[in-house]
Amino acid sequence: MLIYIIKRLLLLPFxxxxxxxxxFLLIQAPPGDxxxxxxxxxxxxxxxxxxxxxxxxxxxxxxDQPMYLQYFKWMGRILTGDLGVSLDWQRPISELIGxxxxxxxxxxxxxxxxxxxxxxxxxxxxATRKYSFFDYFFTVFxxxxxxxxxxxxxxxxxxxxxxxxxxxxxxxFSAEYxxxxxxxxxVVDLLQHLWLxxxxxxxxxxxxxxxxxxxxxxxxxxxxxxxxxxAKGLSEWHLVMKYPVRLAMNPLISTIGWxxxxxxxxxxxxxxxxxxxxxxxxxxxALISQDMFLAGTxxxxxxxxAVVGTLISDIxxxxxxxxxRLDEE
Amino acid sequence: xxxxxxxxxxxxxxxxxIIGSTGVIAGESPDLEAMVKAxxxxxxxxxxxxxxLMLPVVDEIGQYGGTLRRAFLGPGDHNNYTRAVYDxxxxxxxxxxxxxxxxxxxxxxxxxxxEWIIRLRPGAKWSDGTxxxxxxxxxxxxxxxxxxxxxxxxxxxxxxxxxxxxSVQKLSDYLVKxxxxxxxxxxxxxxxxxxxxxxxxxxxxxxxxxxxxxxHPDHTSKASLDAKVKAAGFDTWTQLFAxxxxxxxxxxxxxxxxxxxxxxxxxxxxxxxxxxxYFVGVDPQGNxxxxxxxxxxxxxxxxxxxxxxxxxxxxxxxGRHINMxxxxxxKENENNANYRVVTWPTFGGSDAVVMLNQTxxxxxxxxxxxxxxRIALSHAIDRDAIKELAFFGLGEARQGVPAPFHxxxxxxxxxxxxxxxxxxESSAMLDKVLPxxxxxxxxxxxxxxxxxxxxxxxxxxxxxxxxxQLIVENxxxxxxxxxxxxxxxxxxxxxxxxxxxxxxxxxxDTTGFPFSGQPKFDPRSDPALTFAPLVAxxxxxxxxxxxxxxxxxKRLVDIIDEAKTSGRNRQIALAxxxxxxxxxxxxxxxxxxxxxxxxxxxxxxxxxxNVPAVAxxxxxxxxxxxxxxxxxxxxx
Numbered sequence: 001m002l003i004y005i006i007k008r009l010l011l012l013p014f015x016x017x018x019x020x021x022x023x024f025l026l027i028q029a030p031p032g033d034x035x036x037x038x039x040x041x042x043x044x045x046x047x048x049x050x051x052x053x054x055x056x057x058x059x060x061x062x063x064d065q066p067m068y069l070q071y072f073k074w075m076g077r078i079l080t081g082d083l084g085v086s087l088d089w090q091r092p093i094s095e096l097i098g099x100x101x102x103x104x105x106x107x108x109x110x111x112x113x114x115x116x117x118x119x120x121x122x123x124x125x126x127a128t129r130k131y132s133f134f135d136y137f138f139t140v141f142x143x144x145x146x147x148x149x150x151x152x153x154x155x156x157x158x159x160x161x162x163x164x165x166x167x168x169x170x171x172x173f174s175a176e177y178x179x180x181x182x183x184x185x186x187v188v189d190l191l192q193h194l195w196l197x198x199x200x201x202x203x204x205x206x207x208x209x210x211x212x213x214x215x216x217x218x219x220x221x222x223x224x225x226x227x228x229x230x231a232k233g234l235s236e237w238h239l240v241m242k243y244p245v246r247l248a249m250n251p252l253i254s255t256i257g258w259x260x261x262x263x264x265x266x267x268x269x270x271x272x273x274x275x276x277x278x279x280x281x282x283x284x285x286a287l288i289s290q291d292m293f294l295a296g297t298x299x300x301x302x303x304x305x306a307v308v309g310t311l312i313s314d315i316x317x318x319x320x321x322x323x324x325r326l327d328e329e
Numbered sequence: 330x331x332x333x334x335x336x337x338x339x340x341x342x343x344x345x346x347i348i349g350s351t352g353v354i355a356g357e358s359p360d361l362e363a364m365v366k367a368x369x370x371x372x373x374x375x376x377x378x379x380x381x382l383m384l385p386v387v388d389e390i391g392q393y394g395g396t397l398r399r400a401f402l403g404p405g406d407h408n409n410y411t412r413a414v415y416d417x418x419x420x421x422x423x424x425x426x427x428x429x430x431x432x433x434x435x436x437x438x439x440x441x442x443x444e445w446i447i448r449l450r451p452g453a454k455w456s457d458g459t460x461x462x463x464x465x466x467x468x469x470x471x472x473x474x475x476x477x478x479x480x481x482x483x484x485x486x487x488x489x490x491x492x493x494x495x496s497v498q499k500l501s502d503y504l505v506k507x508x509x510x511x512x513x514x515x516x517x518x519x520x521x522x523x524x525x526x527x528x529x530x531x532x533x534x535x536x537x538x539x540x541x542x543x544x545h546p547d548h549t550s551k552a553s554l555d556a557k558v559k560a561a562g563f564d565t566w567t568q569l570f571a572x573x574x575x576x577x578x579x580x581x582x583x584x585x586x587x588x589x590x591x592x593x594x595x596x597x598x599x600x601x602x603x604x605x606x607y608f609v610g611v612d613p614q615g616n617x618x619x620x621x622x623x624x625x626x627x628x629x630x631x632x633x634x635x636x637x638x639x640x641x642x643x644x645x646x647x648g649r650h651i652n653m654x655x656x657x658x659x660k661e662n663e664n665n666a667n668y669r670v671v672t673w674p675t676f677g678g679s680d681a682v683v684m685l686n687q688t689x690x691x692x693x694x695x696x697x698x699x700x701x702x703r704i705a706l707s708h709a710i711d712r713d714a715i716k717e718l719a720f721f722g723l724g725e726a727r728q729g730v731p732a733p734f735h736x737x738x739x740x741x742x743x744x745x746x747x748x749x750x751x752x753x754e755s756s757a758m759l760d761k762v763l764p765x766x767x768x769x770x771x772x773x774x775x776x777x778x779x780x781x782x783x784x785x786x787x788x789x790x791x792x793x794x795x796x797x798q799l800i801v802e803n804x805x806x807x808x809x810x811x812x813x814x815x816x817x818x819x820x821x822x823x824x825x826x827x828x829x830x831x832x833x834x835x836x837x838d839t840t841g842f843p844f845s846g847q848p849k850f851d852p853r854s855d856p857a858l859t860f861a862p863l864v865a866x867x868x869x870x871x872x873x874x875x876x877x878x879x880x881x882x883k884r885l886v887d888i889i890d891e892a893k894t895s896g897r898n899r900q901i902a903l904a905x906x907x908x909x910x911x912x913x914x915x916x917x918x919x920x921x922x923x924x925x926x927x928x929x930x931x932x933x934x935x936x937x938x939n940v941p942a943v944a945x946x947x948x949x950x951x952x953x954x955x956x957x958x959x960x961x962x963x964x965x
Contacts, residue, residue, distance in 0.1 A: 030819070030820060031819075031820055031823045031824075032819050032820070032822070032823035036819050036822055036823045037818070037819035037822075038405075038528070039822060039855075040787075040818040040819045040821070040822035041405045041818075042408075042527055043822065044789060044790075044818070045406075045408040045412075045649075045948065046838055046839075046927065046947065046948025046949075047408060047526060047527055047948055048846065048847035048854060048855060049527065049529065049531075049847070049855060050482070050484065050485045050531075050847070050855060051482075051855050051869060052481075052482025052483060052484070052485070053482060053484065053529055053531045054855070055481075055482055056479075056480060056481050056482050056531070057529065059481065060565075060567055060568060060571065061568075062564070082562070084562065085561075085562045085563055085568070088404050088405060089404045089596040090404070090528075090572050090578055090596065091562075091596050092561075092562035096596075155633070158634075158637060159637070162637060162640065162641050170629070170634045170637070170638065175599075175627065178598050178599050178627070179593075179597070179598065179599050271630070272630045272631045273631050273633065273634060274634065275628075275629050275630050275631060275634045276630075277598055277628075281630040281631075284630075285403065285405075285630070288817070288819070289405060289819075290819065
């Protein structure tokens with residue numbers, strides 16, 4: 001097991017190196033560069049620039065250099081622990097990501113906990129009372145949850161909040177707390193704003209997860225060992241919780257690994273619509289404005305999380321399900 | 330009136346209003362008063378220049394206090410700030426008709442407009458209290474413009490006809506002289522736009538020399554500069570300088586505007602600019618401006634969320650990013666959310682034009698270059714339907730020429746040329762150019778292929794996608810096939826100069842200002858519109874690449890060049906000719922214009938006063954900057 005983990009960890013730098021090239025190529029793939037999109041943005045405000053000034057800016061940002069040189073410059077900086085400066089924000093990338101990291105984590109983990117707390121009981125309930133009224137109710141509810149795009153839910157809820165309560169529920173803080181230093185009041189203010197995006201983001205995940213849980217559990221409930229245990233007089237509650245639920249959780253556990261990058265990237269559209277100061281909208285903006293160093297760094301970060309997350313999944317699965325064995329020659 | 334007398338009378342006008350206000354230094358914000366009492370700020374008469382700038386009020390003398398809440402879309406939305414402060418030596422008047430003194434007290438020129446003297450205000454100070462004088466302009470000239478690392482290409486407005494740079498001299502502490510090799514009557518028009526707009530130091534003309542010296546290798550040691558560059562995370566000193574030279578990127582750089590950043594920048598979640606205690610402006614009774622304490626820009630990642638915040642009454646004054654399509658819902662909620670909706674229509678032009686690429690290489694190009702074909706397409710468009718469906722009935726059907734109240738208006742016959750909806754006439758004209766049709770009724774080109782016009786659209790300001798779709802349906806009725814292609818903005822923009830767009834829908838919003846900046850009818854402008862990209866290339870390469878312009882397009886360029894060296898009367902005559910050629914040739918087919926589409930639907934807090942009901946609205950005017958936010962106030 002330990003050797004397996006070490007092997008996987010040793011592979012990490014090589015994977016990331018390959019990923020970084022792919023990320024850089026992807027970001028460079030659309031036509032134009034940061035200045036093309038900058039000029040487009042100027043035109044949106046009615047302004048425009050002389051060619052000489054644009055060329056001067058291009059030289060200033062080093063965008064006139066060949067792509068491989070730009071890549072080496074970027075990679076060279078990352079390897080020395082310096083993430084560089086965003087073209088768009090004109091601020092160090094580490095600072096930009098850093099200040100959004102905490103809130104992104106809070107939102108991601110909040111959503112994760114909410115999803116699991118709601119989805120698993122619903123899944124168990126539906127499976128054990130198959131074709132009952134509640135099963136149908138949750139089934140319909142879940143289909144709505146899966147079918148409605150989350151940004152749509154967000155827009156509808158935002159409009160309802162405004163229409164009936166006269167408040168706009170965007171952002172994660174009230175105006176007076178946006179820039180304030182951390183305090184107990186600020187945390188309370190954050191929690192007052194955080195629940196809505198958590199519910200919106202959670203609904204989608206809950207629906208999916210509950211369906212998966214229900215289906216898995218149904219498979220298990222049909223198995224002969226259940227009859228056997230029942231015959232031996234085990235209480236129904238005890239019976240269901242002890243074996244089938246644990247086994248049915250298996251596929252869910254294996255997705256924890258994917259969930260890690262998803263915590264940071266899964267809410268891009270909702271976070272944009274709801275104006276949440278998380279990393280997702282920043283990536284979206286960086287991609288649109290072709291701010292390649294910022295976008296590249298965020299994507300690289302996501303990739304790293306995916307690799308680490310998969311590793312965590314594998315370890316958890318091995319621990320949870322004795323049928324899984326890691327071949328060590 | 331002779332040109333020189335016209336200009337002199339302008340100067341006199343500027344001075345008389347200023348002199349009228351001398352000596353009547355009356356009041357200041359209670360906050361500043363308290364600071365003076367506490368001894369942390371010099372008294373008002375020591376902070377104001379000898380001759381303060383008198384800014385007339387729209388309705389009444391105001392009261393001090395309050396925060397103006399605005400919203401912005403992040404670091405790319407720097408011009409949200411620029412438009413609010415309009416921090417220039419001279420400014421456009423609120424109606425856009427003339428240039429008026431601002432930070433500078435006035436100007437003079439010689440008889441033939443080759444020499445211009447800018448007169449500064451003795452005693453004026455930067456927001457940190459340091460005197461503002463000719464050295465702050467000379468620092469810009471010697472250390473920014475002349476520095477090959479910072480400005481390798483120079484800037485257009487400083488160039489002589491031969492491509493060399495004009496000279497700038499300090500005559501005294503408060504007089505600076507520009508000398509050009511040829512007459513330059515666009516000087517003041519350009520000066521009125523040198524306000525540090527965009528993210529570019531090329532739009533500056535005066536900077537706080539005392540602050541910027543610490544970031545310039547001519548004035549500081551290499552070691553200390555390198556340390557600063559490294560600490561900020563940049564590679565070169567030029568990158569750091571380009572940030573520190575602009576107030577909205579630096580956050581700490583002293584300014585001359587009515588409000589200066591409090592340390593935050595356009596990269597922050599909330600960007601706040603606070604009252605400048607040394608602002609040179611006063612109201613007609615001598616009270617120091619601005620009335621409002623601070624302007625807060627709150628970041629929104631999404632335009633729709635910003636519009637919802639406006640509907641909810643969380644924005645006190647803004648037209649920028651307010652969608653024209655929000656107009657009905659804004660009106661509906663006017664009373665509950667304590668704001669009013671103001672509309673400021675544009676200066677003319679057309680708010681949705683179809684531009685046909687005159688240098689298109691494909692077989693369609695032959696038809697685009699045929700004037701009768703363009704006229705026929707224009708007659709096929711039902712502009713009234715577009716006006717009702719896309720502009721809520723606002724505006725009028727017209728070509729892209731200035732508004733009737735503008736001196737450059739070429740006359741009704743040009744403004745409405747070829748705009749009547751007449752499918753029969755259109756069909757008859759098209760029958761002569763493209764007589765053959767296929768079984769679907771689509772007209773065929775001479776090579777036997779169906780003529781299919783692609784209309785490129787970026788859903789930017791208005792319902793352009795819908796408008797393009799309506800036009801496609803209109804054209805189909807006269808047998809011309811067309812289709813709409815919606816693209817992401819940056820991609821569309823990179824296709825323009827590459828001559829990859831067959832046609833596009835855009836707007837015509839520089840019609841009031843054809844002789845400064847980058848007017849849209851000048852094929853040399855950048856970003857060039859789809860009207861003639863290869864002609865732009867031809868001019869840029871000195872005739873080596875691209876396509877030579879036909880006589881009519883060449884005439885546009887000659888008109889623009891001549892007008893920049895002509896007096897006012899000649900300028901007006903040239904402008905009229907320009908727009909007559911423009912409308913007559915229908916290179917762009919105007920639909921509906923004079924609507925408030927471009928940042929002209931504004932929400933204003935119910936208590937906000939001195940907001941004009943009508944105003945010149947365009948980028949060169951830095952609207953709403955031209956309406957003098959300094960004299961806005963909250964009534965209690």
